[in-house]
Amino acid sequence: MTASEIRELDPQTVERIAAGEVVERPASAVKELIENSIDADASRVTVAVENGGIDGIRVRDDGVGMARGELERAVDEHTTSKIADIDDLESGVATLGFRGEALHAIGAVSRLTITTRPRAGGEATELTVAGGNVTDVRPAGHPSGTTVEVDDLFYNVPARQKYLKQPSTEFDHVNTVTTSYALANPDVAVTLEHDDRETFATTGSGDLQETVMAVYGREVAQAMRTVSGEDIPDGPLDSVRGLVSHPETNRASREYLSTFVNGRYVTASVAREAVVDAYDTQLAPDRYPFAVLFLEVDPATVDVNVHPRKMEVRFADEAAVKKQVEHAVEQALLEEGLVRTSAPRGRSAPDQTEIQPDTTEPETDEPETQQNITSRRDDGPDEPDRQQRTTSRRGDNSETGASTSIEAGPSAAGDSTDTRSQGSSDTEEIASNDTSERDDDRRKFQDTGTQSRLTASTETEQFESLPSMRVLGQYQETYIVAETTDGLVLVDQHAADERINYERLREDFSGETTTQALAEPVELELTAREAELFDSHTDALARLGFRARLVGDRTVEVQTVPTMVAGSAGPALIRDVLSEFVQGRKRAADTVEAAVDDLLADLACYPSITGNTSLTEGSVVDLLARLDSCENPYACPHGRPVVVEFDTEEIENRFERDYPGHQ
Incomplete structure (x- = not known):
């Protein structure tokens, strides 16, 4: 037989290839088993793993259980009680599992023991599988429900076993999967144990916020805001509901953005992007909120059969789904006064309302009410004040000389007239804020004065690594625009400052x-x-x-x-x-x-200049000079580009200046 000859693989090889698509690591097995438990109408599910799941997995539930004959069929390939034929698949799958391959696939790459007893009555049965072969079936003692134990995972697939990570990494994946199904099913009591120690346990009371507290803690639970999603634009989704966090309660990864489509935990990237976009500029770069969102949709309009792990879904109209999710989350945050209105950024900059520091002590210490927060969100005078506080927390950078002060009218800092005489309710509400915060803001206004807009430079700056350039200005107060001898460049000011800070930190940490x-x-x-x-x-x-x-x-x-x-x-x-x-x-x-x-x-x-920050000419030149001294000025430490160049030929081609007859 030659290497190029086409031949049929033997059944054992086919079986292990197929099993490898379903069971990639311990967390994959845990996911399949939890889905089976929930589909079996369990009110309690306990997941216990040893050494991150590498040495053992046990999932126990109080579901409907199985009789002996059903159990023997359940471990065969593509046997299921959840769909009957292609019509069921095409019309939309309502259960979490449906392919009938989970138990068979797990048994093909491990030593599997299933003990089960029907809820309706009858004897309990224990069945064992090793490497895909049933080795024993016998009566056993077991309460109603099912316990599945997985030992020696990948014992017969050494290549797959070799690529398992450290136990802490594998358990992190198990934790993420179990947490997701606990959040998706607040009416099911879910417990997770690792090496005989309880990691978390939910009550199964049906209260989503209580479930969030069990897995994320009280601090996060108290920061969650309700998304009702009843009034959403027309689109595929029937509803969007759940919880999202206050912008200040966030993390550096998307791990806590949980999305569920018809109760199924999926990594719906379109929904995740919509959640983050709804926060607008209230989240720092590379920060993500906590979210537990349930998307309800006609099962016939979403494809859950995209990938063997069932972690991805395909919507017929993703753009509409994104619009619906973003609207629902944005409305929830607006109602809480946590984001600004969605007016285009910078549109009101030329005629921005003057802001003056309040020098009068507040008459009362009345806390902010929901009505106060909402009016400050909708009315213009207090808007720049909110933006100043947000930007100054993340954007000040003394090393680069970058100013993060707001763009205000000419009398924003110098005129001390008491604006409350004008009858502004907004100014009265500002006066009722915490005294220390008011004093901090007053110092900011007095120190910075009016922010000047960056104008085109008349001088060409010379650099060693970067091309020599003449600064023209800023685009969207996020990108520096400059002219070079070869064309045009855009510099991402946040990415540039990140690179500068990263190389400084790396040098400091080298000792x-x-x-x-x-x-x-x-x-x-x-x-x-x-x-x-x-x-x-x-x-x-x-x-x-x-x-x-x-x-x-x-x-x-x-x-x-x-x-x-x-x-x-x-x-x-x-x-x-x-x-x-x-x-x-x-x-x-x-x-x-x-x-x-x-x-x-x-x-x-953390200390880098943010986008939407107006820079003066001096701070731009200083930033570019520091960037030029970096070992790699062209990429930020996360790999994003810092400088994008457009040469003259490309620009002329885009404007089709080479068409016949053009002089």
Whole structure:
């Protein structure tokens, strides 16, 4: 037989290839088994894994169970009680599992034991499978429901076993899957255990916020806002409901953006993008909110049979779905006064209302009401004040000289006239804010004065690495526009400042790690996922300069931080670092050394100039000069481009200046 000869694979090889598509790692098996439990009408599901699921998985439920004959058929390939034929598949699948391949696929690459007893009555049965072959079927003692135990996963597929990650990484995937199904089914009591220790347990009360508290903690649960999604634009979705977090409660990865389509947990990228877009500029770059969103749609208009793992779905009209989700989330945030209206950015800049510091003490300390928050959101005078506070928190950068002050009218800083005499209710509400916040804002206005717009430079700046350029201005207050001898360049100001800060941090970190003790230990509440990661990486955190300890199931006490983050990110960065240990953005970061670079890239983002920030001519030149001195001025530490060039030939081609007869 020659290498090029076409031949039929033997059944055993086909079986293992197919099983590999369904079961990629322990979390894949957990996902399939949880889906079976929920489809079996379970009110309680317990997931227990050993060594991240590498050494063992057990999923137990109190569902309808199976009789002996049903159990024997269940482990055969493509046997299911959930669909009958192609018509069921085409009309839309209502159950989580439907292909009839989960138990067969898991049994093909492990030693599988299933013990089950029908809820309707009858004897319990235990069946064992090894490498796809049933080895024993016998009576057993078991309450109604089903227990599935998976041992020696991939024992007969060494190639797949070799690519399993560290136990902490594998358990993180198990945790994510189990958490997702717990959130999707608040009426089911879901428990997750790792190495005989409980990670989290939900009550099954049906209360979504209570379920969020069980898996994410009280801090996150209290920050969640309700998305009713009843009044949404026309489109495929019948409704969008759930919870999204306050903008200030966020993380560095999308892991906490949970989307469910007809109760099915999926990574619906179109929905995730819509959620983030709804927050507009209230989220810093590379930060993501918590979300638990349920999308209801006619099953016939969505394809769940896109991928063997059933983690992806295909909508017939993705643009309409995005519009509906974004609208629903935006409305929820607007009702809470958490985002601005969706008027185009910068449209009102030329005629922006004057803002003057309030020098009069408030008459009362009445807290802000929902009505106050809403009126400040909708009316113009207070809008720039909100933007100033948001931008100054993330965008000040003394090293680059970049100004993040607002663009205000000529008398925004110098005129001390009391605007309350004009009868402005907005100014009265500003006066009722916390005194320290008002004083901070007053100092900002007095210090910065009127922001000048960047105008075209008359001089060409000379650089060594970057092309020599003459600065023309800013585009959308986000990109520096400059002319070169060869054409035109755009410089992303945030990406540029990130690169500058990253290389400075990398140089600082190249020596011995220094730490700074906190005056008072800081306590942070972690999610179930973060707490488990912390327990696995305490020593690694210490090597980075974070000395901390768990003082409860979900609370960590931070005593020292790396000196390089003391003035910017602080103790809360531990949450992001924990994620980087498991899933670096550029690679799997399973060691401290591999995580350091990702950490520095994240740290560089915190003090960097943000988009939508007006720059003066001097700060632009200074930024470009610092960028030019970088080892790699053309990419930010996350890999995004910093400089985009358009040469003259390309520009002329786009304008079709070479058409016949043109002189």
